[in-house]
Amino acid sequence: MTDHLANPEDETLDQERIDAVLEAVEAEDSGALDTLLDPLHAADIADLLEQIGGPDRRALLALWSHEIDGEILSEISDAIREEVIESLPREVLVEAVRDLESDDVVDILEDLEPPQQGVILDALESADRVAVEQAMAFPEYSAGRLMQRETVVAPEHWTVGEAIDFLRQAEHLPDQFYHVILVDPRMKPVGYVTLGRILSSGREMALRAITEDSFRTIEATEPEADVAYIFNQYHLISCPVVDSAGRLVGVITIDDAMNVLDEEHEEDMLRLAGVGEESSISDGVWDTVKARLPWLAISLVTANIGALVISQFEAVIAKIVVLAALMPVVAAMGGNAATQSLTVAVRALATRDLTGANAFRVVRRELAVGVINGLCFAGVMATAAWILFGAPMVGAVIGLALIITLIVAALAGVLVPLLLNRLGFDPALSSGTFVITMTDVIGFFAFLGLATVMLL
The missing domain is CATH 1.25.60.10 (MgtE N-terminal domain-like)
Structure with a gap:
């Protein structure tokens, strides 16, 4: 071969x-x-x-x-x-x-x-x-599925010399391994030693004297997403896997943990885009259609909700036609702002950077960002509408509507995934639909409602 x-x-x-x-x-x-x-x-x-x-x-x-x-x-x-x-x-x-x-x-x-x-x-x-x-x-997407059974173990009382002699004489060793795992007589891991420390220590050195501080174990039933988090959080190279009694059953290496992280990132990105979590350029036409059609159907329903809101203001749009030209601006700005906030929040939830402990601070930050961005673009659009259409009050309406829309978008982008995560739903799978719909509906209602009050 x-x-x-x-x-x-x-x-x-x-x-x-x-x-x-x-x-x-x-x-x-x-x-x-x-x-x-x-x-x-x-x-x-x-x-x-x-x-x-x-x-x-x-x-x-x-x-x-x-x-x-x-x-x-x-x-x-x-x-x-x-x-x-x-x-x-x-x-x-x-x-x-x-x-x-x-x-x-x-x-x-x-x-x-x-x-x-x-x-x-x-x-x-x-x-x-x-x-x-x-x-x-073992359960699907668990550490037991991720681990390899081939391990290199040594009794906890061995010396470096005994470990080296064992490694040289062993007939079957894994193709790649990074640690020699120390176990007690009940086959429970008590530490591990890197190959580098073994090779750089004297033969009489006890293995227990050169174990790594990073040692920890993972239960075989632990979700693989948690495994990837542990590797990333504690900078592990490999980690022993134990059964419910704490006995060694395998080892997970960094390449497998990083593959899980990559898959999690890819799934989040695909879910946020509404194309299914396993979409690929290698998929056939019908597989692609089946993955995307349900999300397009949901988008059609939510778009009609926005259209229903607009239909309630037919009178003001008929009298002030320029409003129809400015509505896409409100929708586009709100959608983009919501996507920015949502993407950051979903990623932070996946990496556990966003938790209940810092949620209020993050929400407060997004509120401040929404206000500042709203004020900036409100000034730009108010001036542009005044110049282009010669209607200062239309400029004021679009400006105020943008402030409201960008604030709502920033807040919804972080609050909706937080709520869905708290309720046990996948925020990447569900957030986009709710956030964009909420932003569009409130944006159109604010814009056309202000126009009705201020211009008629």
Whole structure:
């Protein structure tokens, strides 16, 4: 199996190489594919498979499936991984999954249907299969699903010399590990030591004397979002995972925790945009339609709420037509201000920077921001309306309406996600609809209501 590592020539995936790969696929030239793809890193090959269309992807896999290994499978996006696995010959798939750590196998299995899960499980050696099945028994999106079962442990009474001798003689060690975990006779973790400290200490040094202050454990049932937070908050490299009795069952490494953080960020962004939390450019037409149509339907309903508010002021709009030209300004400014405040609030909730302890301070800040921004743009629009339409009172109306709208937008952007989070709803999934609707309705009502009072 080819080792897909970037070589000193700094081979990268660019458009020229993608075009050359597609030409080789069309010509059914597997030799040219070897030349083009062998120098690439597994992540680049995964990117290539995601970027090309479905027919080209299947044709490429038909010609080059013998070179697909476990590293490439683990890098492929969830959106197309199942399709890729279905295209691989059974013997290639079997060989690929045997190269993976247990956490990577679990990550692949989570996105597959039971028949395909069975194929992969059958390909594993009995010990590896038991480890993967035990991990799959933990709740979805938990630390137990995220951890790898392969750990490096040592009794707490060992010295550095004993640990080094053990590591040199061990037949099976994880491909990557950062700590030697110290355990008591009941297999409960009591500390860990970095490989750097082991190599830089004398052989007679007790391992307990050089343990890291950052040591902590995570229960296997802990939500993976909490795991990512712990890694990010305490700058961990790896962390032992324990069962309900406190016994060691696995370890989570920083790469897996950072993957969770990336996925959380991506999901929040997609939810805020209303396109579904698993949308991808690799999705087909109907999958994309199914992900977006419900949110567009909700947007249609909320837009009609705004239209209903406007319809209540037909008389004033009929008499002062210029109001119709200025209404989009109110909606656009309110929407943009709400999105700014909302995005910051949702992100802060996800990273736990926004909590009940500092909520009042954040709300007070957003109120001040709304007032200042409102005053600034009120002056600009009031002057512009006066100059463009020769109507100073229209300028006053749009100015006051902008102050009200920007204050409401700033406050709603932080208060709505806080409330939804308190009620147990996902603020990224629900906030956008509520905030934009609230801002539009209040903005139109303020603008047209002030116009009715001040101009008629």
